[in-house]
Amino acid sequence: MKKILLTGGLGYIGSHVAVELIDKGFEVIILDDLSNSELFVLDRIKEITGKDIIFEKGDIRDYDFLYHLLSRYNIEGVIHFAAKKAVGESVQKPLLYYDINVSGLICLLKALGDHSIKKLIFSSSCTVYGSPDSFPVTEQTPFGDTPSPYGKTKQMCEQILEDASLIADYDIVSLRYFNPVGAHPTGKIGELPKGVPNNLVPFITQTAAGLRDELSIFGSDYNTPDGTAIRDYIHVVDLARAHVRALEANLGKYVALNVGTGKGHSVLEVVKTFQEVTGVNLPFKIVDRREGDIPEIFGDTNFANHKIGWKAEKGLAEMLKDAWRWQKSLLK
Numbered sequence: 001m002k003k004i005l006l007t008g009g010l011g012y013i014g015s016h017v018a019v020e021l022i023d024k025g026f027e028v029i030i031l032d033d034l035s036n037s038e039l040f041v042l043d044r045i046k047e048i049t050g051k052d053i054i055f056e057k058g059d060i061r062d063y064d065f066l067y068h069l070l071s072r073y074n075i076e077g078v079i080h081f082a083a084k085k086a087v088g089e090s091v092q093k094p095l096l097y098y099d100i101n102v103s104g105l106i107c108l109l110k111a112l113g114d115h116s117i118k119k120l121i122f123s124s125s126c127t128v129y130g131s132p133d134s135f136p137v138t139e140q141t142p143f144g145d146t147p148s149p150y151g152k153t154k155q156m157c158e159q160i161l162e163d164a165s166l167i168a169d170y171d172i173v174s175l176r177y178f179n180p181v182g183a184h185p186t187g188k189i190g191e192l193p194k195g196v197p198n199n200l201v202p203f204i205t206q207t208a209a210g211l212r213d214e215l216s217i218f219g220s221d222y223n224t225p226d227g228t229a230i231r232d233y234i235h236v237v238d239l240a241r242a243h244v245r246a247l248e249a250n251l252g253k254y255v256a257l258n259v260g261t262g263k264g265h266s267v268l269e270v271v272k273t274f275q276e277v278t279g280v281n282l283p284f285k286i287v288d289r290r291e292g293d294i295p296e297i298f299g300d301t302n303f304a305n306h307k308i309g310w311k312a313e314k315g316l317a318e319m320l321k322d323a324w325r326w327q328k329s330l331l332k
C-alpha cells in the first residue's frame with residue numbers, strides 16, 4: 001500500500017483528499033500544525049473511511065521535524081496543502097505569507113530531496129492568471145498581475161517547483177484550483193471558516209442559517225450577462241479526485257493543470273440556484289465591487305482531462321446542496 005503524506009491534511013481540501021485516497025487504497029499520513037483546522041476532523045475522516053490515519057502535529061517550516069517524519073515512514077509521495085490562504089490578510093501580513101507559503105515549500109523540497117522522494121502535488125490557484133481578458137484560461141495563459149502577496153506566493157511557488165524539476169529527477173504536478181466549494185456528501189467534513197467568511201458560498205450558507213443578516217453581492221455593473229462576477233466553482237470532492245489521479249499518473253518533471261469545471265457561473269446564478277435547491281430564502285443586497293476582484297474567470301480543463309484522465313462530474317446544484325447539508329450539521 002502506498003504511503004502518502006498530506007501537509008495541511010486536516011484543512012478543507014486536504015481532509016476531502018484524505019478520504020478519496022483512503023478509498024482508493026492509499027495509506028495516509030497527515031501533518032498539520034492545526035493553525036487553521038480542528039483535531040475533530042481527523043475523527044471524521046476515520047468515521048467516513050473506517051480506517052486509521054497517522055497524524056503528526058508540526059510546522060512545515062521545521063526541517064528537523066520534517067526530516068525525521070520522512071525517515072520514520074516509507075513515504076512515496078507528498079501532497080502539499082499547508083499554506084495561508086486569506087487574500088486580505090496577506091496584504092496586512094505579507095512576511096507571514098511569504099514565510100509559510102514560500103519558505104515552507106523550500107523547506108519541504110529540501111527534506112524530500114534528502115529522502116529521494118520524487119512525487120509531489122502542489123496546491124496552486126487560478127489566481128496565478130491575475131485578471132485575464134480572454135476565456136477560458138488555458139495552462140498556456142501567462143501569469144498575470146495579482147495584487148495580493150497571497151497570489152504572488154502561488155506564482156513564486158510554481159516558479160520554484162519548475163526550476164527545482166530541472167535539476168533533479170522530480171515528478172511534480174501543480175494543480176491550479178478554481179473556486180472549490182461544497183462539502184462531503186456525508187455532511188461530516190467541509191469548510192470551517194474562522195470568523196466572518198470572505199468566500200461566497202460559506203457566506204451564503206451562514207446567511208441562510210440565520211448567522212448573518214444578508215449577503216452583500218459585490219458589484220452588479222460588470223460586463224457579464226447579469227452584471228455580477230463570474231467564477232468556475234468546483235465541487236471539493238471532484239477536486240479531491242483530481243489529486244488521486246495526479247498522484248497515479250506519471251507525468252515526469254513538472255506540469256501545471258487547471259482544475260475546474262470549465263463553466264462559469266455568476267454570483268446571482270449561485271444565489272438563485274441555492275434558493276432553488278434548498279428552498280431557503282436568501283436575503284441579499286447589491287453593494288459596490290470588492291477591491292481586487294476580477295470580473296470573470298473560468299478554466300479550460302481539456303489538458304487536465306487528457307493528462308490525468310479526470311473530469312469534474314458534479315454541478316452547481318450538488319455543490320450547494322452539499323454545502324448546505326454541512327452548514328446544517330454545524331448548527332446541531
Ligand code: NAD
Pocket residue numbers: 007008009010011012013014031032033034035036037058059060061080081082083084085100104123124125126177178179180
Ligand atoms: P485550509 O486553511 O483549510 O487548510 C490548510 C491547512 O494547513 C490547515 O489545516 C492549517 O492548519 C495547515 N497549516 C497552515 N500553515 C501550516 C504550517 N506552517 N505547518 C503545518 N500546517 C499548516 O485551506 P484549504 O482551503 O484546504 O487550502 C489548501 C491549499 O489549497 C492551500 O495551499 C491554499 O492556498 C490552496 N488553495 C485553496 C483554495 C480554496 O478556495 N480553498 C483555492 C486555491 C488554492
Ligand code: UD1
Pocket residue numbers: 085087088125126127151178179180198199200201203215216217218219229230231267290292293294
Ligand atoms: C478568492 C480569492 C482567490 C482565492 C479564492 C479561493 C480574492 C480577490 N480572491 O477568490 O485568490 O484563490 O478566493 O479561496 O479574494 N462575493 C460576493 N459576496 C460575498 C463574497 C463573495 O458577492 O460576500 C463574490 C465575489 O465578488 C466573487 C465571487 O463572489 O465575484 C466569489 O468570491 P470568493 O468566494 O471570495 O472567491 P474569489 O474572489 O473568486
